[in-house]
Amino acid sequence: MNNNMSPENSKIFDLLFNAGEALLRSGASAASTTKTLLAICAKAGMENVSVSITVGQLTVSYQPTSDSFPISRMHNIAPGVLDIWWRTRAEDTIEQYLMGDLEIEEANLALQQYYERNKYRTLWWWTTAGYGILGAGFSILLNGDFTTTLGAVLVSVFVSMLFRWLSRVGAPGIFSYAAGGFCAVFLAAGFMLLTNTDQATICIVSALASRLAGVTAYAVIQDSITGWYLSAAGRLMDIAVCTAGLISGVAAAIAAAQPFIGDDIQLVTLVSAESTNWFYSILGAALVAGGFGLASGGWKIRLLALVILGSLAEVFYLILSESFEVNTYSAIFTVGTIIGGLCVLCSRMVSLTSNALMLVALLPLFPGLMIYQGALSYFFGLGDTSTSLMEALVTTYCLSMGGTLGQYLLSQLLWQIRKRQFLRTHPDKRFDRDLQHEYQAKDIMLPVFSKPFNGAEPRE
Known part of the structure; x- marks a missing residue:
C-alpha cells in the first residue's frame, strides 16, 4: 500500500x-x-x-x-x-x-x-416500538387471538431491548441470537401460564420472525447476479450462523422449560399464516411492514410508503392465491415481481432505494416460519423437516427472483425513457449511463444489474 x-x-x-x-x-x-x-x-x-x-x-x-x-x-x-x-x-x-x-x-x-x-442515537424507543408493532402484525397473520397478540408485543419489545444491549456490549452475533431465542421462549411460556392460554408458538415466532433467515436474501441474489460471489457467500454464511444461533437458543429453552410447565403449554406446534379473513391478513401485513420500517428508522413519507407496499403485497397474494386459485409459489413469484417494479417507481419519490423498500414490503411473505418449524421439527420429531425446509427454500427463491425481476424490468424501462429524453435534448451526443449528470446523480438509487468491476459501463 x-x-x-x-x-x-x-x-x-x-x-x-x-x-x-x-x-x-x-x-x-x-x-x-x-x-x-x-x-x-x-x-x-x-x-x-x-x-x-x-x-x-x-x-x-x-x-x-x-x-x-x-x-x-x-x-x-x-x-x-x-x-x-x-x-x-x-x-x-x-x-x-x-x-x-x-x-x-x-x-x-x-x-x-x-x-x-x-x-449514539437516543431514539431507541422508536426501534423498540417498531418491533412491538411488528410482533403484533405477525401474530395477526398467524391467527393469534387478542391475548396472544398482546404477548407477542411484550416479548418482541423485550427481545428488541435485549438485542440492543448485547450489541452495545459487543457480544458475538451467534450468541446474541441464541440469547434472544432463549429469552423469547421463557417469556412466552411465562405469559401463557399467567393468561391461561395456549398459543405460545405464535407468540415466539411473532417475536423472532424478522430475525429469521430471508430478510437479506435480496442483497444475496443481487450480489450473485452481478458477480459478487464472495460477498454473496459471506452474506449467506452470516444468515446461516445467525439462524443457527437463534434456533439453538429456542431449542435449548424449550428443553429447559418443558419439565417446569408440563404438557399444559405446547411450545412446539405447527402454525400457518392461512386465514379466511382478508381484513386481518392485510392488517397484519401492514403492521409487519410498518413495524419493521419504524424499527429501521423509516419516518413520515417513507413509513407511509412501506405500509402501503406491504399491504399491497398481501392484497395481490390473496387475490392470486384465493380468487384466481394460482398455486402458492407462482403467486409469490408474481407478487414479488409486481412489488419489485413498484418499489423502483417509488424509490425516487420517497428517497429510498428500491432494495430497501422491497425488503420491508415483502417481509410478511418471507419463509422464516417454515425455517423455524423445519429446524425445530428435526430436534423434537414434529412434522416433516425436509418438507418445511424445502418449502422455505423455494419460497425464498420465488420472492427474491420475482422481486429482482420486477426491479430489472422497470429499471430497464426507465433507462430507455431516460435515453430518449437525452437524445431529444442532445441530438449531437451519444447517451452514456456513466455521464455524471445523466446517471450517477439522478438515478443513483436505481438497482444495479451490470458488473461494475471497473469504471467503464457498456455504452448504449
Missing part, C-alpha cells in the same frame, strides 16, 4: 470510505455500493480506479498515471442491517456531492456527522 498521496487524494479516499461505510453498514448491496463509489471517483476526476468489496473489507486502488505506482487503501467494515435513517441521509449527501451542491469537505463532514449520530 502506498501512503504517498496528495492532500486532495486523501480527501477523496476519506469520502469513499465514509460513503462505503454508510452504505454497506445500512444494508446496501456490494454492487450498488461499488457503482456509487465509482461515481464519486468520476466526479472527482479520478480515472483508473478499482473498487473491491469483500466480506468485511473495502479496498480502493488508484493509479494516477500509466507509469506511476498505484495507490491502494483498505478499510474494514462491520456487517450491517437495514437502517433507513442512516441510508437515506448518506444517499442524499452523496447525491448532493455528485450534483455539485456540496464540496468534498462538506460531504465528508456530513457523512461523519451522520455516522456519529447513528452510533
Whole structure:
C-alpha cells in the first residue's frame, strides 16, 4: 500500500470510505455500493480506479498515471442491517456531492456527522416500538387471538431491548441470537401460564420472525447476479450462523422449560399464516411492514410508503392465491415481481432505494416460519423437516427472483425513457449511463444489474 498521496487524494479516499461505510453498514448491496463509489471517483476526476468489496473489507486502488505506482487503501467494515435513517441521509449527501451542491469537505463532514449520530442515537424507543408493532402484525397473520397478540408485543419489545444491549456490549452475533431465542421462549411460556392460554408458538415466532433467515436474501441474489460471489457467500454464511444461533437458543429453552410447565403449554406446534379473513391478513401485513420500517428508522413519507407496499403485497397474494386459485409459489413469484417494479417507481419519490423498500414490503411473505418449524421439527420429531425446509427454500427463491425481476424490468424501462429524453435534448451526443449528470446523480438509487468491476459501463 502506498501512503504517498496528495492532500486532495486523501480527501477523496476519506469520502469513499465514509460513503462505503454508510452504505454497506445500512444494508446496501456490494454492487450498488461499488457503482456509487465509482461515481464519486468520476466526479472527482479520478480515472483508473478499482473498487473491491469483500466480506468485511473495502479496498480502493488508484493509479494516477500509466507509469506511476498505484495507490491502494483498505478499510474494514462491520456487517450491517437495514437502517433507513442512516441510508437515506448518506444517499442524499452523496447525491448532493455528485450534483455539485456540496464540496468534498462538506460531504465528508456530513457523512461523519451522520455516522456519529447513528452510533449514539437516543431514539431507541422508536426501534423498540417498531418491533412491538411488528410482533403484533405477525401474530395477526398467524391467527393469534387478542391475548396472544398482546404477548407477542411484550416479548418482541423485550427481545428488541435485549438485542440492543448485547450489541452495545459487543457480544458475538451467534450468541446474541441464541440469547434472544432463549429469552423469547421463557417469556412466552411465562405469559401463557399467567393468561391461561395456549398459543405460545405464535407468540415466539411473532417475536423472532424478522430475525429469521430471508430478510437479506435480496442483497444475496443481487450480489450473485452481478458477480459478487464472495460477498454473496459471506452474506449467506452470516444468515446461516445467525439462524443457527437463534434456533439453538429456542431449542435449548424449550428443553429447559418443558419439565417446569408440563404438557399444559405446547411450545412446539405447527402454525400457518392461512386465514379466511382478508381484513386481518392485510392488517397484519401492514403492521409487519410498518413495524419493521419504524424499527429501521423509516419516518413520515417513507413509513407511509412501506405500509402501503406491504399491504399491497398481501392484497395481490390473496387475490392470486384465493380468487384466481394460482398455486402458492407462482403467486409469490408474481407478487414479488409486481412489488419489485413498484418499489423502483417509488424509490425516487420517497428517497429510498428500491432494495430497501422491497425488503420491508415483502417481509410478511418471507419463509422464516417454515425455517423455524423445519429446524425445530428435526430436534423434537414434529412434522416433516425436509418438507418445511424445502418449502422455505423455494419460497425464498420465488420472492427474491420475482422481486429482482420486477426491479430489472422497470429499471430497464426507465433507462430507455431516460435515453430518449437525452437524445431529444442532445441530438449531437451519444447517451452514456456513466455521464455524471445523466446517471450517477439522478438515478443513483436505481438497482444495479451490470458488473461494475471497473469504471467503464457498456455504452448504449
